[in-house]
Amino acid sequence: MKVNLIGTVIYREWRTRVVKRSFLIGTLLTPILSVGLIIGSVLLTDGVEVNHLVLVEDAPGLITRLDAASGQYVPRCPGCFPERDNLEYRFVREAPEDSVWLAQGHTVLVEYDESVLQNAAGYMVYEKSPGVQAKRQIERDLSRAMEHARVMESTELDWSAYQRLKLDLTLFDRESTEEGREEGGGDEVRGLIGFLFSAVLFMVLAVYGGLIMRSVVEEKSNHVVEVLVAAVRPEALLLGKVIGMGCVALTQIIAWSLLSTLTFGIFQSLFDAGWVNGSMAAGTEDIPIDLLTVMAQNEALSVLLDIQWGVMILGTVAFFIGGFLLYGSLYAAVGASVQSEQEGQGMVVAIILPLMFAYMAGGGAMSNPDVPVFTWLGYIPLTAPVIMLVRLAIGVAWWEAVLSWCLLILTARLVLGLAGRIYRNGVLHDGGKSGWKLWVQWMRKDER
Amino acid sequence: MTTALHIDDLRKSFGGQCVLDGVSFEVTPGSIMGLLGPNGAGKSTLIRSIMGIVTPDAGTITLGGKPWTREGVQRIGYLPEERGLYKDMKVGEQAVYFAQLKGMEKKEAVKSLRHWFERLEVEGWWDRKVSDISKGMAQKIQFICTVVQGPELLILDEPLSGFDPINARRIIDVVRSLAAEGTSIMLSTHDMPSVERLCDHVVLLNRGRVVLQGASDQLREEGWNGSQEVVFRGNDLTFTNALGAWAHLDGIEPTPQEGVRKAAIRLREGVAPGSVINALQGQVELQEFIKVRPAMERLFIDAVEKEKSIPESTVS
Known part of the structure; x- marks a missing residue:
C-alpha cells in the first residue's frame, strides 16, 4: 500500500x-x-429583571418589631433581608385587602400564622407570578429570619453565637487501597x-x-x-x-x-x-x-x-x-x-x-x-x-x-x-x- | 521487440460462468489496437484484469516486458466506459487529484494539466465546478485525466462516446499523435468507423475467446471475398455477357454521370482481376476497377455469427 x-x-x-x-x-x-x-439568556434575564415590592404580613410578630422612631415594622434580623436590586420588603401585622396592597405598589404578599414554625408553610399571594428565582429568594430570606426567631425564642444564644456553632458536615471520600488511603x-x-x-x-x-x-x-x-x-x-x-x-x-x-x-x-x-x-x-x-x-x-x-x-x-x-x-x-x-x-x-x-x-x-x-x-x-x-x-x-x-x-x-x-x-x-x-x-x-x- | 502489453492464456470465471477463456494477444509499442466484441464478450473483465481491478484465475499479463505489478499499472492511462467526476469539486483541483493518484507530484501535474487544458481548449474551465460544465466538456476533462501522466500504455474504453463529431475528430487526432510519439494504445469500442480510421491491429473477443486477431489491413485482406467495384460506360447486357464465367454479378446501378454505370461483382475462386479486366475491355468503356475489401463491421458480424453457430458446450 x-x-x-x-x-x-x-x-x-x-x-x-x-x-x-x-x-x-x-x-x-x-x-x-x-x-x-x-450568555444571551442570562443577559436577557438580567435586563428584564422585575423589581418586586414584597409585603410580609407577620401576623404572629415572629420576625418583626415596631420601630418607635419610624412607626414602621422592621425585621428583628436586618441581615436576613439584604439589600437587593430586585427585592424590597415591607412588613405589617395585618395586611389590607388585596386590591389595596396591590394599589400601593406591592407585587407580592406573604402571609403565615403561628403554626409556621411547626409546619414551615405559608402563602404567597400575587397578581402576576414573580418567577421561580424571586420566589426562592423570598423563601430563603424568610427562612433565615424565622430561623433567627426560633433561635432567639428557644435558646439563650445570640444570633451570631448560634451562627458560629452551626455546623454543616461534609464527608469526603477516601478509598482504602494497598498503598493506603487515596482520595476517592x-x-x-x-x-x-x-x-x-x-x-x-x-x-x-x-x-x-x-x-x-x-x-x-x-x-x-x-x-x-x-x-x-x-x-x-x-x-x-x-x-x-x-x-x-x-x-x-x-x-x-x-x-x-x-x-x-x-x-x-x-x-x-x-x-x-x-x-x-x-x-x-x-x-x-x-x-x-x-x-x-x-x-x-x-x-x-x-x-x-x-x-x-x-x-x-x-x-x-x-x-x-x-x-x-x-x-x-x-x-x-x-x-x-x-x-x-x-x-x-x-x-x-x-x-x-x-x-x-x-x-x-x-x-x-x-x-x-x-x-x-x-x-x-x-x-x-x-x-x-x-x-x-x-x-x-x-x-x-x-x-x-x-x-x-x-x-x-x-x-x-x-x-x-x-x-x-x-x-x-x-x-x-x-x-x-x-x-x-x-x-x-x-x-x-x-x-x- | 518488447511488447507494451502481452496477455497469455488469461482465464476468469464468475460464479462458475466462464468470462475469459484463454485469451492471448499482444500490443506492440506505438501501435493502436482495437479491442472489439459484442456486449458481454468479456472486454471489460479483460481490461479490469489488466488494471488489477479483477484478479484472473489463470494466465499471465506482461507490461512492458515485465510481469504484472501494481507499479506497472501506474504507467497505464485508463479511461473506463463508466466514467465520471466528483460533482462538488473544481475541474482543475479534481484533475490534479487524479494525476496525483497516478503518482505525479502536484507541481508537475499542474504543469502537464495546463498544457493539456490548452491543447483541448478547456483552459477557461479550470476553476469551474464539475456540476457547471457540459457532458462533452466533462468527457474532455476525463480524457485529459487519462493522458496527463504520459502513460506508456493507454486503455480507452469507448473514448468517443458523448463527443460531437468535431470534438470526436479532435480526440482521434490526439490519440493518433500519442501513438506517433510512442504510446501504445488499446481501444475498446463498438464504433467501427473509428476502428477503421485508428487501429493498426484488432482483437475480436466473443464469449470470452479471441475469435479474430491481426493487423487491420491483413484481416480485411484475408476477409476479401473477391468483391470488386466496376465503373463503366456501356450497355448493361454487354457488360453482363462480357463478365461471363469470370465473376458473379451482384448488381448494377446508375451513377450521376450520364451513361456511366457502377457494378458490384465477385470474382470466382482462382480468377485474377486482370483476366476480368481483359474480358471487359473492348466490350465496355472501363473507367474504374476497384478492389472492395470488407468493412471492419462486416468482419465483426461475420465472426460473431460464425461463433453463434457453434454450440455453447463446445466453446471452452
Missing part, C-alpha cells in the same frame, strides 16, 4: 469537506451560538463525564460513519470509482476514506473544543466582572465570584477539577481512532455493496446496533462500573470505544485500558482487511441484490 497515495485520498476527503462554506459556518457557529444563547468519590459525576464523552463518540461514529457510506455510494453512482480503484488499491482507498473522514470529525471536535474553551474563558471573564452575578449568584451573597472557586466549593463540580483530563483526552482520542477505523470500515463496506443510501439503511441498522447497545450500557456502567458485564463489554471491540470512556473517567487500571485498546485495534485491522475485500468487489457491483450473503462471498475472495 503506497502511503503517499493513501495520504492523497485522505487529503481530498478532508479538504473537500472542511474547506466548504457549510462546514466552516457550522463549525464556527455551533459553539459560539450555543454559548451565545446561554465523585464516581457519579465522573461517570457522567465519561458518559458524555462516550455520547460524543457515539454521535461522531454514527454521523460520520453515515457520511462515509454516502461518500462511497456517491462515488459509485457518479462512476468515479472505477478510475479510483484502477489507480489505488481498494483497501488503500477505503483506508484513506475512513481516515480522511476521521480527520474531518477530529477537525470539527478540536475546533468545537477550542471555541468552547475560548467561550468558557469569555464566560468566566464575564462572571468575574460581575456581569452575570446579579442573575446567577444573587441570594447567595457569601458566594465567591470566581468560577473555578465556585466549582471547587461545589462538591459535584469539584470532581470536574479532580478528573484526570489528560488521560481522558488521550483515551478519547485513542478509542476514537480504534472505533472510527472499526465502524468506519463497516460503513464503507455497506456503501460499497449497495446502490443507494436508502438501500444501505437496512444494513446500517445492524451495524449500529452494537454501538447503540454500548451507548445504553454506558448509562449502566456510569453508576456500576465494576459489574462484570461492563468489564467484559469494555473488552469487546464493538462496545469498547463507548464503555471504556465511561470506565476511564471513573478510574480503571491502566493495563485494562491498554488491553481493551489493543483488542480494538487488532479487530479494527482485521475488519479493515475484510471490509477492503467487500469494498473491492462491491464498488463495481452494479445492480442485482446486495446483502449479507454477498458480503460472505466477497470476504472469501482474496484478490491481488
Whole structure:
C-alpha cells in the first residue's frame, strides 16, 4: 500500500469537506451560538429583571418589631433581608385587602400564622407570578429570619453565637487501597463525564460513519470509482476514506473544543466582572465570584477539577481512532455493496446496533462500573470505544485500558482487511441484490 | 521487440460462468489496437484484469516486458466506459487529484494539466465546478485525466462516446499523435468507423475467446471475398455477357454521370482481376476497377455469427 497515495485520498476527503462554506459556518457557529444563547439568556434575564415590592404580613410578630422612631415594622434580623436590586420588603401585622396592597405598589404578599414554625408553610399571594428565582429568594430570606426567631425564642444564644456553632458536615471520600488511603468519590459525576464523552463518540461514529457510506455510494453512482480503484488499491482507498473522514470529525471536535474553551474563558471573564452575578449568584451573597472557586466549593463540580483530563483526552482520542477505523470500515463496506443510501439503511441498522447497545450500557456502567458485564463489554471491540470512556473517567487500571485498546485495534485491522475485500468487489457491483450473503462471498475472495 | 502489453492464456470465471477463456494477444509499442466484441464478450473483465481491478484465475499479463505489478499499472492511462467526476469539486483541483493518484507530484501535474487544458481548449474551465460544465466538456476533462501522466500504455474504453463529431475528430487526432510519439494504445469500442480510421491491429473477443486477431489491413485482406467495384460506360447486357464465367454479378446501378454505370461483382475462386479486366475491355468503356475489401463491421458480424453457430458446450 503506497502511503503517499493513501495520504492523497485522505487529503481530498478532508479538504473537500472542511474547506466548504457549510462546514466552516457550522463549525464556527455551533459553539459560539450555543454559548451565545446561554450568555444571551442570562443577559436577557438580567435586563428584564422585575423589581418586586414584597409585603410580609407577620401576623404572629415572629420576625418583626415596631420601630418607635419610624412607626414602621422592621425585621428583628436586618441581615436576613439584604439589600437587593430586585427585592424590597415591607412588613405589617395585618395586611389590607388585596386590591389595596396591590394599589400601593406591592407585587407580592406573604402571609403565615403561628403554626409556621411547626409546619414551615405559608402563602404567597400575587397578581402576576414573580418567577421561580424571586420566589426562592423570598423563601430563603424568610427562612433565615424565622430561623433567627426560633433561635432567639428557644435558646439563650445570640444570633451570631448560634451562627458560629452551626455546623454543616461534609464527608469526603477516601478509598482504602494497598498503598493506603487515596482520595476517592465523585464516581457519579465522573461517570457522567465519561458518559458524555462516550455520547460524543457515539454521535461522531454514527454521523460520520453515515457520511462515509454516502461518500462511497456517491462515488459509485457518479462512476468515479472505477478510475479510483484502477489507480489505488481498494483497501488503500477505503483506508484513506475512513481516515480522511476521521480527520474531518477530529477537525470539527478540536475546533468545537477550542471555541468552547475560548467561550468558557469569555464566560468566566464575564462572571468575574460581575456581569452575570446579579442573575446567577444573587441570594447567595457569601458566594465567591470566581468560577473555578465556585466549582471547587461545589462538591459535584469539584470532581470536574479532580478528573484526570489528560488521560481522558488521550483515551478519547485513542478509542476514537480504534472505533472510527472499526465502524468506519463497516460503513464503507455497506456503501460499497449497495446502490443507494436508502438501500444501505437496512444494513446500517445492524451495524449500529452494537454501538447503540454500548451507548445504553454506558448509562449502566456510569453508576456500576465494576459489574462484570461492563468489564467484559469494555473488552469487546464493538462496545469498547463507548464503555471504556465511561470506565476511564471513573478510574480503571491502566493495563485494562491498554488491553481493551489493543483488542480494538487488532479487530479494527482485521475488519479493515475484510471490509477492503467487500469494498473491492462491491464498488463495481452494479445492480442485482446486495446483502449479507454477498458480503460472505466477497470476504472469501482474496484478490491481488 | 518488447511488447507494451502481452496477455497469455488469461482465464476468469464468475460464479462458475466462464468470462475469459484463454485469451492471448499482444500490443506492440506505438501501435493502436482495437479491442472489439459484442456486449458481454468479456472486454471489460479483460481490461479490469489488466488494471488489477479483477484478479484472473489463470494466465499471465506482461507490461512492458515485465510481469504484472501494481507499479506497472501506474504507467497505464485508463479511461473506463463508466466514467465520471466528483460533482462538488473544481475541474482543475479534481484533475490534479487524479494525476496525483497516478503518482505525479502536484507541481508537475499542474504543469502537464495546463498544457493539456490548452491543447483541448478547456483552459477557461479550470476553476469551474464539475456540476457547471457540459457532458462533452466533462468527457474532455476525463480524457485529459487519462493522458496527463504520459502513460506508456493507454486503455480507452469507448473514448468517443458523448463527443460531437468535431470534438470526436479532435480526440482521434490526439490519440493518433500519442501513438506517433510512442504510446501504445488499446481501444475498446463498438464504433467501427473509428476502428477503421485508428487501429493498426484488432482483437475480436466473443464469449470470452479471441475469435479474430491481426493487423487491420491483413484481416480485411484475408476477409476479401473477391468483391470488386466496376465503373463503366456501356450497355448493361454487354457488360453482363462480357463478365461471363469470370465473376458473379451482384448488381448494377446508375451513377450521376450520364451513361456511366457502377457494378458490384465477385470474382470466382482462382480468377485474377486482370483476366476480368481483359474480358471487359473492348466490350465496355472501363473507367474504374476497384478492389472492395470488407468493412471492419462486416468482419465483426461475420465472426460473431460464425461463433453463434457453434454450440455453447463446445466453446471452452
